[in-house]
Amino acid sequence: MKAYTITRDNLGAWLDALARDYTLIAPVREEETVSLFKPVRGFAEINLGYTNSTVSPKGWLFPQTEEMFFFSTGGGQITLADAQTPGPAVLFGLRPCDIKGILALDPVFNGAYQDCYYQKRRQDTILVGLSCTRVERHCFCTSMGGGPTDGGGADLLLTEMDDGYGIEVLTPRGEELVNRYQQYFDADRENRVIPAREELGKKLAGQFTRNVDTTGVKEFLDQHFELPYWGELARRCLGCGICTYICPTCHCFDIFDQSPDGELGVRSRCWDSCMFSHFTRMAGGHNPRPTQKERVRNRFLHKLKYHRDRYNLDGCVGCGRCVTRCPVNIDIRQIIADLQEVARHD
Amino acid sequence: MTKCHCRNPLKPYPATIVKIIDETPDVKTFQMVFDDPAVMESFRQKPGQVAQLSVFGVGEATISITSSPTRKGILEFSVKKVGMLTSALHRLEPGSKVGIRGPYGNHFPYEVMKGKDLLFIGGGIGLAPLRALIDFVLAEENRGDYGKIDIIYGARSMDDLCFKYDILDRWPQMPGTTVYTTIDRAEPGWEGHVGFVPAYLEEINPSPENKYAITCGPPIMIKFVLQALEKMGFSDDQVITTLELKMKCGIGKCGRCNIGSKYVCLDGPVFYLSQLKQLPPEF
Numbered sequence: 001m002k003a004y005t006i007t008r009d010n011l012g013a014w015l016d017a018l019a020r021d022y023t024l025i026a027p028v029r030e031e032e033t034v035s036l037f038k039p040v041r042g043f044a045e046i047n048l049g050y051t052n053s054t055v056s057p058k059g060w061l062f063p064q065t066e067e068m069f070f071f072s073t074g075g076g077q078i079t080l081a082d083a084q085t086p087g088p089a090v091l092f093g094l095r096p097c098d099i100k101g102i103l104a105l106d107p108v109f110n111g112a113y114q115d116c117y118y119q120k121r122r123q124d125t126i127l128v129g130l131s132c133t134r135v136e137r138h139c140f141c142t143s144m145g146g147g148p149t150d151g152g153g154a155d156l157l158l159t160e161m162d163d164g165y166g167i168e169v170l171t172p173r174g175e176e177l178v179n180r181y182q183q184y185f186d187a188d189r190e191n192r193v194i195p196a197r198e199e200l201g202k203k204l205a206g207q208f209t210r211n212v213d214t215t216g217v218k219e220f221l222d223q224h225f226e227l228p229y230w231g232e233l234a235r236r237c238l239g240c241g242i243c244t245y246i247c248p249t250c251h252c253f254d255i256f257d258q259s260p261d262g263e264l265g266v267r268s269r270c271w272d273s274c275m276f277s278h279f280t281r282m283a284g285g286h287n288p289r290p291t292q293k294e295r296v297r298n299r300f301l302h303k304l305k306y307h308r309d310r311y312n313l314d315g316c317v318g319c320g321r322c323v324t325r326c327p328v329n330i331d332i333r334q335i336i337a338d339l340q341e342v343a344r345h346d
Numbered sequence: 347m348t349k350c351h352c353r354n355p356l357k358p359y360p361a362t363i364v365k366i367i368d369e370t371p372d373v374k375t376f377q378m379v380f381d382d383p384a385v386m387e388s389f390r391q392k393p394g395q396v397a398q399l400s401v402f403g404v405g406e407a408t409i410s411i412t413s414s415p416t417r418k419g420i421l422e423f424s425v426k427k428v429g430m431l432t433s434a435l436h437r438l439e440p441g442s443k444v445g446i447r448g449p450y451g452n453h454f455p456y457e458v459m460k461g462k463d464l465l466f467i468g469g470g471i472g473l474a475p476l477r478a479l480i481d482f483v484l485a486e487e488n489r490g491d492y493g494k495i496d497i498i499y500g501a502r503s504m505d506d507l508c509f510k511y512d513i514l515d516r517w518p519q520m521p522g523t524t525v526y527t528t529i530d531r532a533e534p535g536w537e538g539h540v541g542f543v544p545a546y547l548e549e550i551n552p553s554p555e556n557k558y559a560i561t562c563g564p565p566i567m568i569k570f571v572l573q574a575l576e577k578m579g580f581s582d583d584q585v586i587t588t589l590e591l592k593m594k595c596g597i598g599k600c601g602r603c604n605i606g607s608k609y610v611c612l613d614g615p616v617f618y619l620s621q622l623k624q625l626p627p628e629f
Contacts, residue, residue, distance in 0.1 A: 023388075026409035040548075042600075049451060067357055068357070069354075069357055071402045071403075073402050073403070073443060076441075076443065077360075077443065078360035078381070079444065080357060080358075080360070080445075082357075083356075090576060108598075108599060109599060111598065112597075112598075112612070113355040113598065114355070115355075115356070115599055116354040116355070116356070116365075117354075117356075122583075154361050208469060225606075225626045248564045250601075251599065251600075251601055252600055252601035252602065253594070253595070253599070253600045253601075254422075254594060254600070255356075255406060255594050255600070256405060256593065257403050257404060259401065259402065259403035262403055265402060265403050267402075269600075272600070272601075272602075274601065274602075279592075279593050279602060280591070280603075281591045281592065282429075282590070282591070283407070283428040283429025283430070283431070283432060284426075284428045284429070286565065286590075286629045288629050294628065298604070298628075301606075302391060302604075305602065305607070306607040307607075307609035309606070310607045334567060337382065
């Protein structure tokens with residue numbers, strides 16, 4: 001696997017060039033406390049000092065609100081026109097957990113019915129990963145099979161080094177991108193990049209404040225659907241849905257029409273949440289998940305069991321966002337530990 | 347990343363309502379035809395499958411296809427007015443434009459039903475998905491593949507019986523077919539059976555031998571029908587039902603209709619009772 005190095009100055013110049021040639025989506029600090037991925041005009045707007053963005057970068061591939069098509073019902077005819085989709089893009093600065101999040105979304109939007117909107121953006125987007133340099137107190141990617149310097153799934157992986165960044169080429173698409181801008185890169189003649197990344201990985205592995213053992217949890221959940229535990233957990237849950245909005249693997253959406261004049265309109269989709277009571281409520285009034293207990297159970301079973309049953313991938317990548325943002329401190333790491341405890345007493 | 351060569355599955359095809367049949371005070375059957383004849387020709391639904399109907403500007407809803415695929419050139423949807431989309435549909439008139447995408451979901455296992463007697467048990471609008479299979483097995487080209495057909499159908503009142511032209515006139519005339527009709531409470535002008543469907547089923551007491559029972563109706567009816575069938579000796583592999591769950595995308599993405607790790611829009615709506623018993627009780 002090829003590796004290169006890039007100086008800090010050249011990194012800025014390269015990102016400015018990327019922003020000219022592609023839609024460049026990169027981490028930006030929006031306010032004091034909110035960081036997120038959004039299109040930028042150049043390096044000056046990018047914040048590489050973040051550990052984990054407040055909102056996951058899934059929104060580039062699966063936007064929070066996305067126009068699907070326009071319709072016109074005038075003249076007794078229905079005419080449909082596709083919404084514009086963005087062209088070639090570079091999603092820059094993805095943390096390893098977020099790359100894993102994208103890998104968890106891929107099979108959902110693939111399959112017998114391919115989701116054209118996601119697929120188009122996914123094909124057109126080059127993923128550039130960025131090894132972590134710190135571990136936040138809510139991070140637990142290593143418990144979910146990942147690691148702060150595991151760039152698997154990205155096209156390129158950048159790792160910060162003393163005098164700049166190391167760049168590992170992970171796919172042919174990544175190689176093409178590097179070749180296109182080779183004036184900014186230096187060959188890794190001393191083979192420093194991979195050892196530096198491995199060294200960093202080892203250092204960070206010791207910084208996790210909490211490791212959870214998921215062993216046997218899925219198997220226990222396979223056998224136990226009804227647990228009083230879900231009721232206890234649900235008593236705290238406000239049903240605000242923040243966990244689902246910031247989660248890199250949550251993919252639920254709603255579909256809605258807007259047509260102010262009744263003739264021209266647009267059909268869009270937007271993120272939705274299984275935490276909301278109306279999510280499964282049918283027009284006739286029947287609701288298979290009528291209380292927060294069923295909804296909380298569904299979400300955590302989705303993360304720890306259903307996604308694995310269906311796609312053989314965990315539905316949680318250990319990014320810790322839901323832990324950080326939950327207003328009532330519902331902590332999936334504690335839930336895993338609690339389920340282990342319940343299983344021991346079973 | 348696999349390249350997407352498919353047609354966008356979330357985009358409906360324009361269609362026209364050609365006829366509307368008033369079934370009950372709150373149920374109408376809409377006959378629809380795709381505006382593009384090539385789409386009409388290539389839309390190959392199987393009995394039990396569903397489609398997404400669009401009223402542009404209002405939205406979409408998942409509706410079971412009630413016409414048999416043996417009936418070419420037209421699609422029928424029987425729709426009870428219960429929510430926003432269905433109310434909007436009910437306001438439309440023949441000639442109105444709608445959108446259809448699909449067909450989605452699995453289908454009744456009509457291949458494995460060959461050579462068997464079939465017992466249909468329906469309640470209210472629950473007859474809609476069953477009707478696709480009933481007309482499929484009663485179609486001249488398929489009739490020889492199936493044994494005796496019994497249809498037990500009930501509704502709250504005479505007014506609430508759907509497909510009266512089928513249950514009272516057409517189906518009883520078909521060879522090897524018996525139709526049992528009931529309404530919940532006696533009313534003037536009704537000379538047929540009175541009582542709930544599960545009780546009527548117990549009265550009729552059909553033998554489970556060489557037979558499949560296929561049921562659809564309100565959840566409470568299905569619950570008691572399943573109990574009655576079990577009492578009569580039907581095994582869990584002889585009983586088939588369809589599940590109704592809120593669906594949005596119809597293609598297993600929007601995450602709404604899951605029961606455990608299954609999605610009703612992909613893995614259902616048709617389930618054997620034996621499969622239902624493997625699922626978490628969230629339907």
